[in-house]
Amino acid sequence: MTVAVIGGGITGLALAYQLRARGTAAVVLESTSRVGGNVQTHARQGYLLETGPNSFLDREATTRELADALGVSARIRPADAAAKKRYVFTRGALRALPTSPPAFLKSDILPLASRLRVVGELFSGRNPTGSDESLAQLGRRHLGREATAVLLDAMQTGTYAGDPEQLSAEATFPQLVKFEREHRSLILGAIRAQRAARQAKAPGAVEPGPRLSGQMSTFDGGLGVLVDALAKALGDAVRTDAKVEGLERAADGWKVRFTHGGQPQELSASHVVLAVPAHVAAALVRPLDAQLADVADRIPYAPIAVVHLGFAPGSVPKPDGFGFLVPAVERTAMLGTIHVSTTFPFRVEGGRVLLTCLMGGARRPEVVDRDEDALAALAREELKTMTGLTAAPELTQVYRWPRGIPQYTVGHLERVAAMEERLKRWPGLHLTGNAYRGVGVNDCIREASRLAQALGGPAAPATRSA
Ligand SMILES: Cc1cc2nc3c(=O)[nH]c(=O)nc-3n(C[C@H](O)[C@H](O)[C@H](O)COP(=O)(O)OP(=O)(O)OC[C@H]3O[C@@H](n4cnc5c(N)ncnc54)[C@H](O)[C@@H]3O)c2cc1C
Structure with a gap:
């Protein structure tokens, strides 16, 4: 079996690496001259500059496992203690985000009436329609107008840079929707979830799996360390300057047409994974399946x-x-x-x-x-x-x-489900990357691991390097 992975961003690299670790042949075709997609670190005049993402939350086992397998987990660095405080610019000033309910009540992050409205969340109701709604709708019902416009908007900005009137509550903050479904109130849901987590962690119990700090983290040389380690491990299984132009069904799988150094080339593969932005995936699948392309194009x-x-x-x-x-x-x-x-x-x-x-x-x-x-x-x-x-x-x-x-807009999860359904007509064709099931680096690596397992079976036991 050969897997052609289109796109050498963090998703495509992590997928190809994990497939090869399972003994499955995988080749990455990347259109630009360097891998990493929007994850790249440049050293300039005494500064380490990230082109895109700045950090990841060290709470995903799959990210740690990947770093372990690549021998770079000893290079993970958590945020400094001095970075504990976070601020929101609101009403003309930078105001510290309170970290506990009593601190919130005493803080100036919102005017008094809006802080009291947040306390009223305890009495708020569930989504009357039960169907997906915008993050702003969910927020206003639970937290009131001002807390939604200031706090919820700031929270989504930090991840999605989006518009809460358009973003899907369920696709962007599934935990909030789960709290509402199960406990009606978000505050009650959060309190009960914390209590359950404390009870599950018996005193002295050793947590299974890698050592997750739960902290905002990077590597000592920036996030480029992870990309460089993946590129090194993949060696000539990665082809840069290889722009994929078309896909065709073949008797025993797929034919991938690409240009390399301006020359047209072809690659045969039993599986093709499109780990490219959704609009690129849409353009590549359109000649095969316009409905599938339309779903991807709507992201x-x-x-x-x-x-x-x-x-x-x-x-x-x-x-x-x-x-x-x-x-x-x-x-x-x-x-x-x-x-x-x-x-x-x-x-x-x-x-x-x-x-x-x-x-x-x-x-x-x-x-x-x-x-x-x-x-x-x-x-x-x-x-x-x-x-x-x-x-x-x-x-x-x-x-x-x-x-x-x-942007995971209202109805996103339904669209992704429709895409999955449509893909059943095209055995061996897969769409992945940050457009579908999570926009962060952790999400990309988790999705890559999930797909590697689906295509290549369980991973060989990892040798921990740190
Ligand atoms: C400014 C910014 C800040 C961010 N901050 C954070 C953060 O702090 N923490 C966090 O967790 N996440 C952050 N993210 C999100 C995270 O960086 C991305 O979700 C993730 O890097 C996406 O990886 P990917 O491999 O899915 O896609 P991409 O990185 O987009 O990779 C896709 C690859 O496909 C290639 N390609 C495109 N077309 C073709 C073709 N026809 N043929 C072959 N190759 C092709 C592209 O050149 C690219 O290399 C940020 C994103 C941005 C833009």
Whole structure:
């Protein structure tokens, strides 16, 4: 059996690696000259810059298992204790997110009447229709208008850079929908889930599986460490500059047409996995199945720009906490800023300060089209308004993602189920990646592991390297 994996982002690489670890032949075809997709780390002038994702939550066994198998888990670094606090820019100021119910009641994160409305959540009702609804609808029913516009919006911005009026509650925050279904109130659901988790963890019990810190983490050389380790392990099973142009059914599987160095080439495979963005998958399957293509094409993306601002040692004070998020009601192009040098001090040399501003998203998609100087100027202008920072950076680097984060809009899970149903007509064809069942790095690796298991059987026992 040979598996052709189209797309050398984290999903395609993790899948091919895990298939090969199971003894299944797998080849990755990647259209650009380097693998990793939006996960890449660049070292510039004393700063480690991420092109896309900044970190992952170290709570997924499959991510740890992959890092273990590649021999890089000893290089995982959790966020510094100084990054504990998180802020939201609201009502003209950065306000710390409270971390406990009593702290929430005393905090200034929302006006008093809105904080009391959140307490009223205990009496809120279930979704009267029982069908999927927007995140904003769920939020307003439970938390009220202001908490939804400020807190829930900031929370989704941190992951989806989306519009809560459009995002599906069930596809983006399934835990909240589960709490509502099972306990009616989100607060009661959260309290009972915490209690159940405490009871399940008997004193002195040793947790099975890898050692998950549950903390926001990266690698000592940035997330590129994982991509580099995958690329090294895969060796010449990865072909870069190999743009897939078409798929055809063959008697014994599939024929993949691609260009390599401008030359047309073909590859035969028993299975083809499209680990590419949904619109690319749609274009590739359209000649075979227009209905399948339409489902994939209906997954929109929010554009996003990453603006890194690096400050010379001593030129600005060390910022406090992980960073801050900005809800859409503030009408900024900035979605939030990560205090990278506070969170991961090893990503800068010699006391430099690195801020990473995320701009655009579903709320202001047009700003991502601006040129890099204009985007950096806008980030600095908004930072000045929000934080008072006026110092000139010694480094400015902008990365743009016109199709940044897939948007799981209302009805997303139904569309993914319809896609699965349609795929049954095409044995050996699979669609995966961040467009369908989770947008984070952990989700991509979990999906890759699931598919590797489905195609290649159970994994050989892993040798733990750290
Ligand atoms: C700005 C930004 C910040 C983010 N922050 C975080 C974060 O902090 N934490 C987190 O967990 N997640 C974050 N994410 C999400 C996460 O980075 C992505 O979900 C994940 O990297 C997607 O991986 P993928 O392999 O599914 O897709 P991609 O990375 O998009 O990879 C797809 C690959 O397919 C290739 N390709 C496309 N067309 C073809 C073709 N015709 N033939 C061959 N190859 C093709 C592309 O070149 C690309 O390499 C962020 C994303 C962005 C954009």
